[in-house]
Amino acid sequence: MELQQLRYVLAVAEERNFTRAAEKCFVMQSALSHQIKSLEKELGVELFARTSRRVELTDAGAAFLPAARAALDAADRAVADAAAATGEIRGTLTIGVIPTVTAIDIPAALGEFHRAHPTVQIRLRGGGSDEFIKAIREGSIDVAVLGLPDATLPRGVATQVLARERLVAVLGPGHRLAERRRLRLSDLADETFVDFPAGTPGRAPSDLAFASAGVPRRVAFEAMGTDLMLDLVRHDLAITLLAPAVVPANSGLVTIPVTDGPTRIEYLTWSDFNPSPAALAFLRVAAVA
Incomplete structure (x- = not known):
């Protein structure tokens, strides 16, 4: 099993189309299909049910996908950690932002971060505070901005209070x-x-x-x-x-x-267990690390 095969599986699962997945991976469709068939043969299960018009994950494919994604994330993290040991920040920075951010200028902070670390791929996700807390715990998001009632404390993540404000x-x-x-x-x-x-x-x-x-x-x-x-x-x-x-x-x-x-508290949050080098670098930009 090779990491590139896992990337192909993930692309097909996201696109639900072999042609679009091949374009996304910058590879010929025949090569992508061959690699996925080889992986299925090695595993002894079919990961996708496909016709000429439709592609869907099988039950085995759905069970395989989370661990495959975690393996790719771990590989990317290994590369980023090795580079960070030499002083170079690489990898991906994924940030979750609620719709009502007021205490930090996210575009300006990301611009400063990008100028300092141009090789880091930046991803921005919108959503709600609860899902961001869960995503940070699971490792799918590096940093997030939350907005919570003053009686609610984020648990299982590291936090910095950015602002308290009355609506x-x-x-x-x-x-x-x-x-x-x-x-x-x-x-x-x-x-x-x-x-x-x-x-x-x-x-x-x-x-x-x-x-x-x-x-x-x-x-x-x-x-x-x-x-x-x-x-x-x-x-x-x-x-x-x-x-x-x-x-x-x-x-x-x-x-x-x-x-x-009502009073609302805005937090900047990140992993309290093992933050990525990119996350720590962004926190320095945001002046909270």
């Missing part, structure tokens, strides 16, 4: 409360809200604050991105609670402090 109410300019200088949660009891999906860390600070205050809340709209949230507010369909820096100054919307509103 503000975001209203349309014609809203009945738009002239107020301050609000309380009870002032918003009759409003229609847009928020992140129920059960997500982005939603949790607001849900916990309203529950603690004993104030009911109606969330009619759910969205994963703040742009859609702000558009719904702009069209007077809802109001929302967001970090102040998320709302552009030229948005035309009104932001009002909520004295008993």
Whole structure:
């Protein structure tokens, strides 16, 4: 079994197409197909069910894939660790970023990192805090920015607090409360809200604050991105609670402090067990290592 065969298997699994997988691996399709058939013969199982129009993992292929991916990751890490011993940072840096990052300029930090370590391949993933914590523990992400309620501590990862901030109410300019200088949660009891999906860390600070205050809340709209949230507010369909820096100054919307509103903590997180050389180099750029 060769590492290149594992790369071919992974490419076919991701593309679900031998032609596209061969293009992705910069190899002739016949060579890729031959290598996968050779691996299947060695293993004694078929990894893919294929016709001229369709390719799917078999049960054996699905069982084989996680360990194959881990083997490739381990091989890449071995190369990166060997290079790091000579002072050269190589390999891959995978960063997870939530939609509401406000405490760190990710593009600027990545730009500085790339100039210092041009041979490192940078990957950026969007998603939620819970999945990023799990991914860091599993080793599929190196570093992530999280946003969590102040009562929730990330566990099983190393962390650095980037910011603590109280969310503000975001209203349309014609809203009945738009002239107020301050609000309380009870002032918003009759409003229609847009928020992140129920059960997500982005939603949790607001849900916990309203529950603690004993104030009911109606969330009619759910969205994963703040742009859609702000558009719904702009069209007077809802109001929302967001970090102040998320709302552009030229948005035309009104932001009002909520004295008993939810507090959110933004963290930078990484592996507390064996961070990669690229992860440690990025942390130095971000000035937290």
